[in-house]
Amino acid sequence: MDVQKILSAVAIIFALSACSYKKSAESVFPGKSGADAAACLGQAIQTRFIVEWEDGKFTVEKSSSADKFEKEFIVPKLNEIRFVQYDRTFQVETAxxxxxxxxxxxxxxxxxxxxxxxxxxxxxxxxxxxxxxxxxxxxxxxxxxxxxxxxxxxxxxxxxxxxxxxxxxxxxxxxxxxxxxxxxxxxxxxxxxxxxxxxxxxxxxxxxxxxxxxxxxxxxxxxxxxxxxxxxxxxxxxxxxxxxxxxxxxxxxxxxxxxxxxxxxxxxxxxxxxxxxxxxxxxxxxxxxxxxxxxxxxxxxxxxxxxxxxxxxxxxxxxxxxxxxxxxxxxxxxxxxxxxxxxxxxxxxxxxxxxxxxxxxxxxxxxxxxxxxxxxxxxxxxxxxxxxxxxxxxxxxxxxxxxxxxxxxx
Structure with a gap:
């Protein structure tokens, strides 16, 4: 096999590897099912969502439900979003x-x-x-x-x-x-x-x-x-x-x-x-x-x-x-x-x-x-x-x- 064929084969392998993972709403919002909320003592705010963007910034977004938020916010902006989590309340320990x-x-x-x-x-x-x-x-x-x-x-x-x-x-x-x-x-x-x-x-x-x-x-x-x-x-x-x-x-x-x-x-x-x-x-x-x-x-x-x-x-x-x-x-x-x-x-x-x-x-x-x-x-x-x-x-x-x-x- 000549060098050109080897390089072409390598390119195909890399292309297949790149396609093996496709970002989905479930992959960026793994806690939507509620299991994550249960592990966190039930303190999730069901209408507020922490969004980490691919550019490193964070925002807090609101929606009436997780399903609506996923459909109307996450899916249209999927390529720009890195991670989503329910916002949560906690009692802050103070002095x-x-x-x-x-x-x-x-x-x-x-x-x-x-x-x-x-x-x-x-x-x-x-x-x-x-x-x-x-x-x-x-x-x-x-x-x-x-x-x-x-x-x-x-x-x-x-x-x-x-x-x-x-x-x-x-x-x-x-x-x-x-x-x-x-x-x-x-x-x-x-x-x-x-x-x-x-x-x-x-x-x-x-x-x-x-x-x-x-x-x-x-x-x-x-x-x-x-x-x-x-x-x-x-x-x-x-x-x-x-x-x-x-x-x-x-x-x-x-x-x-x-x-x-x-x-x-x-x-x-x-x-x-x-x-x-x-x-x-x-x-x-x-x-x-x-x-x-x-x-x-x-x-x-x-x-x-x-x-x-x-x-x-x-x-x-x-x-x-x-x-x-x-x-x-x-x-x-x-x-x-x-x-x-x-x-x-x-x-x-x-x-x-x-x-x-x-x-x-x-x-x-x-x-x-x-x-x-x-x-x-x-x-x-x-x-x-x-x-x-x-x-x-x-x-x-x-x-x-x-x-x-x-x-x-x-």
Whole structure:
């Protein structure tokens, strides 16, 4: 057989292989039968669908039924769609407010050595962090100067001035399809934001990266409920606004396919995602919770350390899936209505790491998310008798992390 015949035979084989798989509505929406919904504790929203497109974007679509959605939406756009899943509600695990005394109010920032970078003029300048969480009080005097305003939007006019699909997102955006009934505004998102970026020129709190910029993207209602689709839209929005870091101080999702795909998409775009390990006191290597257990390449999952530099008894752990510890006990930060409060939780530990990452990116703007993660994980403090049940066995030290990052990115 001559060369031309061989090449023709090979071409036929490849053509047959390419035709052996034909995309179908069932292949992109495998959970339509309801089996997937049953496995997810029956929390599927039967009229809302998370659509992952072939170009990497996500949308949340509505229809009166799955059959109608398949016929009228999926089939006509089949070649453009990668995956479809029912949207789902879940109760978001959050932190608890506590009363503390007897220690410095900035003990966490001091323990991770953030002040050593401040002394070098490194404050997180020019780094945007997406706080994908509950309500953030952008009117708080220590928060307002740190909000990355969307100058292309005119606030309060009810118009999507910049054409990004979000109306009036001057101070951030809200993706809450399950508003809830709690009359009390959640303090969680504002507290997380203050840990990262509170401006000390206007109050008592100094965030870890007090000149970084925050992009609020709310998906958690005041009663602590959220949906997978809203979380994905919120993360996608923050990245579209220039966030290099996403802080995800939440967990509790029993269904993970679309959410993990979204995390992988963030990885592909070079975004660092910092996730709270959770507060059940369990080993997530054995009993995984999401998104903490995804272990995506640009993800850092964070356990909580105490004032005495031990693992808190309530923090989730895992030698494989939890990467580092950070201060998460008795953390003073901002809350709505110009206030401050102490809170406990891995929700407080995660923004310590997000703030540290913002400092590192500010010091080395060309560093990638992978390099920043590497620097943080390779520089933890491991004290005899205080080892943590995390992959690195230690608690973050941003001073040492900068030394590592300087070697990685001279």
């Amino acid at each position: 608890k407010e506590v009363r503390a005394s007897g220690y410095s109010d900035s003990w966490g920032q001091q323990m991770i050595k953030a002040d050593t970078l401040w002394a070098q003029g490194i404050y997180g300048q020019n780094i945007k962090v997406g706080v994908v969480d509950s309500y953030v009080d952008t009117s708080h005097p220590q928060i307002r100067p740190r909000i990355a305003v969307n100058a292309a939007e005119i606030p309060g006019n009810g118009i999507d001035d910049d054409g990004n699909g979000v109306v009036d997102d001057y101070y951030g955006a809200r993706f809450v399809s399950t508003p809830g009934t709690n009359p009390t505004t959640s303090s969680h998102g504002t507290h997380v934001t203050g840990i990262i970026a509170a401006d000390p020129n206007y109050g008592d709190i100094q965030g870890v990266a007090p000149q970084s910029q925050i992009i609020p993207a709310q998906f958690i209602s005041d009663d602590g409920r959220g949906t997978l689709g809203d979380a994905i839209l919120a993360m996608q929005y923050a990245v579209s606004r220039g966030a290099r870091i996403i802080n995800a101080s939440w967990g509790g999702s029993p269904c993970d396919t679309s959410l993990k795909n979204a995390f992988v998409s963030l990885q592909d775009r070079g975004i660092l995602v910092v996730v709270a390990a959770g507060n059940e006191g369990t080993d997530i290597d054995v009993s995984p919770t999401f998104p903490a257990a995804f272990n995506v390449g640009t993800q850092i999952t964070v356990a909580a350390s105490s004032r005495m530099d031990f693992m808190t008894y309530w923090s989730n752990s895992g030698f494989n899936l939890v990467h580092v510890a950070a201060p998460g006990e008795d953390i003073l930060s901002t809350v709505p209505n110009n206030g401050t409060a102490y809170m406990d939780g891995t929700s407080m530990a995660a923004p310590m790491v997000s703030g540290a990452a913002a400092l590192l990116m500010s010091a080395r703007p060309t560093a990638t998310a992978v390099q920043v993660k590497q620097a943080i994980l390779q520089s933890v403090d491991v004290t005899s008798g205080h080892q943590f049940k995390v992959n690195t066995r230690g608690r973050i030290n941003v001073q040492k992390a900068l030394e590592v990052l300087t070697r990685l990115v001279p």
